[in-house]
Amino acid sequence: MLPTRKLLRNFKLLAALALLAACSNSDPGTEEETFNTSDRGVFVLCEGNFNAGNATLSYYNPDTREVQNAVFYRANDRRLGDTGQSICLHGQTAYIAVENSGIIWAIDASTFRVLGQLTTGQTQHMTNPRYIHFLSDHKAYVTDLYAPYVTVFDPQTMTYLASISTKQPEAYGYSSTEQMVQYGREVFTNCWSYSNKLLVLDSEHDVLADSITLSSWQPKSMVIDARGKLWVVTDGGYATDEGSFGDNIPHLYRIDATTHRIELDHTLDSDESSVQLATDPSGTILYLINNDVYRMGIEDAHLPVRPFITAERNERGLRHKLYGIGIDPHNGEIYVADAVDFSQSGVVLRYTAEGILVDQFRVGINPNGFAFK
């Protein structure tokens, strides 16, 4: 019959297309790379984009000025997760809280190989882990964005120990918990999300011991200095139609860690909401990152007027937008992060303790956390 041959041709066409379609994209996976890094190095945690699962970890050797990107993935053939929130070192192990994956990774700080993990399923209350604070080799606290609990776990065995309720009695004033600093047996944590609280945890009994109410909303960053004074900066929150979560005016507070009394309250300009704090290795110098980097002594009565480090400009006069800071505890070198447009590789700028630019390098998306080995 006339059409039979043509039909066969058509079927051949379909078959050819099918073969083309069969050449599809299965992921073959990759092999783990072997790393054996030197004693000294800087971890840069890049949080990635929310809901994209593209957080990465970079490692920088300050001696050779070499940077290795995505070392967690390369060493372990698995992704770090969604929204890498914080990284800290304890001994030879780096701990990484990946907030929207609900996991804390423990990795070898030299080989970057996974040693263990703590997931939400292993705990009773952890949902979105934010920051980790070590109390001993066998006890650490984890704060949480949503759960009104601080989780206690054993960092050696990566096992869950207990939960500390942080529930606040107010109708609103969310008790999400963020950064932690310790003074004596008390651990202070700031409640950033829709709150104006600092909480004080008794680390011996693992209970909520006290809280401090600030006049400004959303305490964002916190450090403790050499004299036992707590420095806290807020972003000022914002107002809604029916309920107020602030007035958009950030404040810088100095609080006595013993008495929990607010000693100083500096009002910052409303556009200074991205302030983050850090101290030098001795705890006597305070760094504030606020577009530029400012430096002040802990005894200074006034805020610095001129920047200590002015954000670098490129040949066309465009500035780096500085928004993350870390101080190398070994030599006081200053590392600041630039997230660029939040959707491409960020840049880290390295300065000496005197504020001289030493190096700059590309890392992952949204670099925002440093840990120094």
Added chain:
Amino acid sequence: MRGISTLITFLLSCALYAQTDSLLHEVRITAQRRLSETGVQRTTLDTTILHQNVSLSMSDVLTQHSSLFIKSYGRATESTAEFRGTSPSHTQVLWNGLKINSPMLGTVDFSTIPSYFVDEANLLHGASSLTLTGGGLGGAVDLCTQPVRKRGWGVQYIQGIGSYDTYDQFLRLTYGGQCWTSSTRVVYATSNNRFHYTNYDKKIDERDDAGNIIRSYHPRELNRSGYFHDFHALQEFSLRPASIPGALATAAVWFTHSLRGLPFLSVDYRDDSDFRNEQLQDAVRSVISWQQPLGSSASLDARAGYTYQSIAYDYATKSHTPSSSSSTPVDGASSAVSSPSFTTITDSHTYSQQAYLQGKIDYSPAANWLLTANLSLTYNHVRSRDQSPFHIGDNYNEGRLESSLSLSAKYRPTSRLALSAILREELYRRDFVPLIPALFGEYTLLTTATHSGRTAGLYLKASIARNYRYPTMDDLYFKPGGNPDLRPERGFTYDGGLEGHLQLPLGRRDLSLVIRGNLSAFDSYITDWILWTPNAKGYWQPSNLKKVHNYGTELSLTSELHLPHDWHFALTANYAYTPSLNQSEDLDAADASYGKQLVYVPLHSANLSARLRWRTWGLAYQWYSYSERFTTTSNEVGYITGRLKPYYMSDLTFEKQFRWRRFQASIKAAIYNLFDSEYVTVLSRPMAGRHFEIFLEICPL
């Protein structure tokens, strides 16, 4: 590029064929093309394509049969459509004349539109969207239902049963009378959607007692929290009053109730049983219309519509409520722990209402003139609030009156040349958008028809337009972040192309070939593109940051071959080449995004659909492909998640129809992802492997 050259070859051969033919036979000019279509770049999808499969949404149909890029996370997840490398909010979508873009986001989720609820879809590319509405910087999608044509009662029921506990039900009742018709359509789709996939983003380490790794592997995991329950009902009436010849009144009401889980990321280590992460959507859209000829040279089209939409997003975690502020030891022995309950993290609700009035008059003072005036008034009201304990109060509660007036003139100075001009003015509250002008031209290179039934046509089309998209209500009013100082996005576009058709009777009455093709090239610039970026406080804020240059080509080809002995073969193919380049000023000293392809926009996209039918047997094959897509604005290919690999997808459908004295029935089997490809279309969102669905259709005669 080979595809383009093939089409050009076809179009030229079409022209040559017609010229040769004209030497041999008497040539007559066929009816002129509709003046209202002058210069318009349009892709039309009819019921053959739209009603292929009851499980398909408009998102699937557009993926398989158009050059639009559909960004989708899988079945029953948010799916948006982009024309020519623009953004989803640059695609304006109308349903029976009613604009259904979200007034909050400016986008449309095409996964919530069952393709069985649409009888004709027209895709208007670039400037052509201005024939319908403003703001479509990429284009517009016009979805229409049509009055029942069949006289008497009609019943159609389709039952689909598929992998992952998927059930699709469709029922349609129709009545066609002398003057009026009625159509009732109901779709109910439900699935737990828990498909297995190999998770290459995770790896399990098995260790011995000493802690040494003895084996590592990528786990097989389930797609979690991807369930859906979608219910749609559509009631339509049409009336042709005998007292007013040519008049038509229609009414349509479309109700939607949709509950969908939001799937977990492949990098999420949490247990889905500890979370509730779902979206509940209810919507009612209604339109009434009146169309009437006004004398012999004018016509009136008047419409009114109302939409109510409620979207709730609920994110909650299971928690144990302690009785006091005390620690909870791991052994759980403490009395401080009570039974688990869900703690709300996010409980956001948006309620939007839209009232709509439109009047359009066409006036043709002479056979070669068509004048059109179109006025529409839309009132949008949105209340957006979060009811979680952590965020009390409205994000915003605003209303906005939007007015649009367009005047157009279409003129055919010669039999071959047609020109069209549109002027559109839009008003948002008291804020006038700058005047939107558009010009269209069309030249008939040839049109022939012979007594033997051979016909051919070849047309040259071009258009140029300026267009504006006004900021959405979220852009302006959302707290925190809304920016009341935003300017409208500005677009400038021009395009040109060839359209051709060829019909060959092939010498026998039962043997014929029809080919239609369209090739166009476009060049567009969008400035003041609104971009949401995170600010220092951690929330997102929009600003007029971006400037984008889009250009490229679009190609479509359809052919139908009728063969003896009831064989019928149809082929549809589309291809788009879409560079979409960021030309914004650098945001930062380290910004490397200038000149780079926009995130998630493929440079190449293509699809092909082949359908073979013999008497009561049918076989259909769909193939579609996207080239690699970048996930960073700087297009870093070295970054581990910097790009998504190109992928090809194939679906196969087999159908057999049966006919009895009182019933007509068919059974259809569909294989999706025929070659079991492992792929993602969006980062960390795994897609289903090969899966199946069987459909049984019954129509009493």
